[in-house]
Amino acid sequence: MSADELKEYLATAIELAKEVGPAFKDGFWRKGRFSNTSDFAAEDKLGNEADCVTAVDRYIEKTIFARLRQIYPDHKLVGEESTAESGNGYVITDDPTWIVDPVDGTNNFVHHFPYTGISIGLAIGKEPVVGVIYLPILDELYTAARGLGAFVNDQKLPLIQSPALTSPTSLSQCALVSEHGSDRSLKTMQSRLGSFTRLLTDKQYGGGCLQNLRITGGACPDLTLVAKGSAExxxxxxxxxxxxxxxxVILLESGGAVFDGAGWWGTDIPEDERVPKPLNIWNRKIVAVRYIPDLPGNPGSGRELQRQLVKELLEIVEDIDYTPDGVQ
Known part of the structure; x- marks a missing residue:
């Protein structure tokens, strides 16, 4: 994959995100074609009261997919709304695959909370290589392609640079962003809340004494905060x-790192096997850590600190079993 090809794909993703931006804003403010609330139609998704879909989700995904089919007729398409409604039964291949969330943070969108946006990614060989996240209400456009850097509104990421950007050595110096998710079964909520409790509890009681826990309501804004340097x-x-x-893609190109998010709490995994594993984007478990500068006189220490923080986190969070996306 040449840099020119990646630039072309990135340009396409940017163009598409900007093209549907006005419809996103109209929907958010209930204006224009979405001024009639009955047409807006926020619905429970597949009978889940904690998850919803709107006419805007469907309109944006349909628009983006129609354009992609015109431009790249041989490429595969995976989208939240079409995939969810078809039972998530697609086959994952090495072919170029566009992965689209037309409205990430739909609950935020419905409740007029601005941390919501459009996500357009491209995976080749099952790995993400292009990423665009557009948060129209915040007027933030995040763009990245493998090896070409990451930017927000044409400013290079991370936005926060040294010396303001510190090199934390423990969770007690970190802010974490996470989500409560749409699965509200008692077992899942007990597991998730147990992990949050341990993350926040003082170290003398076996916790991580996390400095701050934030729930913004969407994975896309969560990852942009980490890429910017506003969360660890x-x-x-x-x-x-x-x-x-x-x-x-945006996080990695900003100097961050990503790993498998399956926690080790309550497991019998031997200590010598408790090492952060590579991320598989189809397995629905993720931990990401921001760019960390090297400690003075210690080249490479930033990468070591990233893995150290992830290991500390995984030691005290519990894995939740989810069916992977697609058929691998």
């Missing part, structure tokens, strides 16, 4: 590939 970590079990495929 993002961890979640349960999001789908369309929630974070684009964000992974």
């Amino acid at each position: 970590l993002y961890w979640e079990c349960g999001p789908h590939v369309w929630d974070f495929a684009a964000g992974v």
